[in-house]
Amino acid sequence: MSKKKKNIINICLLAALFVVLFVLEQTLSGGSMLLTVLKKGAIYALIACSMNLLNGFTGLFSLGQAGFMLLGAYTYAIFTIPVEARADVYQYFDGGIIQFTLPVIVAIILAGIVAALFASLIGMPVLRLKSDYLAIATLGFAEIIRAFMMFEGLGPITNGSNLLKKFPTFSTILFPFAVAGVCIALIVMLINSSYGRAFKAIRDDEVAAEAMGVNLFKHKQTAFVISSFFAGIGGALLAMYQSTVQANAFKSAMTYEILLIVVIGGIGSITGSILASFLYIASSEWWLRFLDETAFIGSFQVPLLRSGFRMVVFSIIIMVIVLFYRQGIMGTREYSLDALLRFFKNLPAKIKSIGKKKKGEDAAASEEVQ
Template sequence: MEKEKKKDLIFSLAVIAFVFVAVVVLENILPRTSMLFTVLKKGSIYALVAVSMNLLNGFTGLFSLGQAGFMLLGAYTYAVFTIPVSQRAAVYQYFDGGIIQFSLPVFVAIILAGLVAAFFAYLIGLPVLKLKSDYLAIATLGFAEIIRALFQWDKLGGLTNGSNLLRRFPVFKSSVFPLAVSGICIAVIVMLINSTYGRAFKAIRDDEVAAEAMGINLAHHKRMAFTISSFFAGISGALLAMFQTTVQAAQFKSAMTYEILLIVVIGGIGSVSGSVISSFLFIACSEWWLRFLDNADTYIGAFHVPLLRPGFRKVVFSVVIMAIVLLYQRGIMGDSEISVAGIRKKLAARKAAAAEKKVSK
């Protein structure tokens, strides 16, 4: 048993190493502008925020729609604290160079982004986590909208640059960076889910009354799940800022939360691997694979393909999503996970079945 566990771990690490090597090699072969890298970067960022939302919606049973707000907090925290001092006068041109006149190292700022989001989550969690299901969703959605409005307020301009862009902060060039950061964060979330606290979260999801009667402090555990989920949403916000190279509060609309919710639902509520797979599929479809539908001048031979025009991609994309939801009513993965141990067990079972067949023949 222990030996097999070790084997599985080594195998998993080998797969991860292979993926990273492959990404590095591809980055040297393919042109920099290839859409593959956009998908890898944005996909890994969305994977992280989707998994963090799944921790809340899928594993703790708290229907929250504040994810875009916490990403905004993370993105702004990262941007505000990393713009080089020499660039601040140019960025904060309407606000006398801003009130912060120092900058932090990238990694410190990323962690700070998570902490700020977590801190706000803790505060907002005190009143709103008493609410249930739809009411909680509305309260968190409201919070996200308030945050977005607040960050565009001129009076806070010294910190947030009002409704103007924040830019010229350090960004990443290689897709290895977001993949690695998201990978580590998702690994931590998975470890949390498999720990005694994760089991308590699932108990709250399955039956709150029974969970409380068995000594699980509901308020404490819900707040914990909410804060941790927001911490990782904040980190993904920081990564998104780096990906976009600019930050503006107006980008973090509730539509962004719905996109993430869509990813979680399609991947399977309560499945981490489902969320990861569906993030990459979602980003690949919306950014890359369906692009050709936007080209109005498409000819097959002499035949002018009708209907195609800018924006048509979104129509097809919606149909694809509806089809997926109809075909996989509990999402691509349901609530199961892909794991090395699971695959090994399945293979072993298949082998045993085949051997039995041979014997019976």
């Protein structure tokens, strides 16, 4: 197949996805679980990709993602609350000091820029650290930002520890998909460029990369800033999805959630991160919900099912993945049309071979019996 033909098919697939989303939205009711999962999944996909750029492609083990999301979410919320609503939102702070609003798209981009700005400041001291130390430093930063945002002295801007609300949210599911899609496309373009190769070189061997003329600090800083930029945008989208923002929600547990998505998807695979984020959100919000609810079969109460059990199951899944599927879903492979076609072509054969294996085993077992 020629490259041009492949591009056309890929574009058609993408268009089909948007049509399907549109139809789903028209037919399903607003409270549908599927729509919720798709919305949140798209946002998490963007954030997971931004984390993968740093952790998977540049080899910097950073745990500051929640901090940058928080910055993005707050920036977006602060600058888009309508002026009329400010008196109500900032009721303890005389309506706050910012008395203007920005258009939604401008505010989203600004959210990314603010996160990137902070990243460039923190990057200077922090990126000289290696592996675990970097993780601890970035984690610490995220916690400091969270505490700082709740500081009452900043109340006129951040509303202290109170909720930010009444800012515009998205009305259609296509919006988060479009924004996340564009951002992920940019990340993919970066990874496939010469800079992306330099990032991977740093991941593979720092000493050799530096000996080949790659300025370590500059490139680490670049990756860190760009990753934070997209985390900021992801934060803004998350704020829109939740329709309220409070700093307390952006705990380090959120970073771990995203790290988990990156690991499940495959460290160093954008496709993996996207697949894993939908899978993760679907299981945590939807498929595994029943684990948290007490259930009865007749009058018999099913043991273990109670609030919090879902998290236990999750921990077990994580352990199984880390022990047996360290590669995650995709390893370092990426989506391509050829691979997809091959997968579907081989699917019947695969299913057959599984069936055959079972039959073979049965036959062997029955022979043994005789």
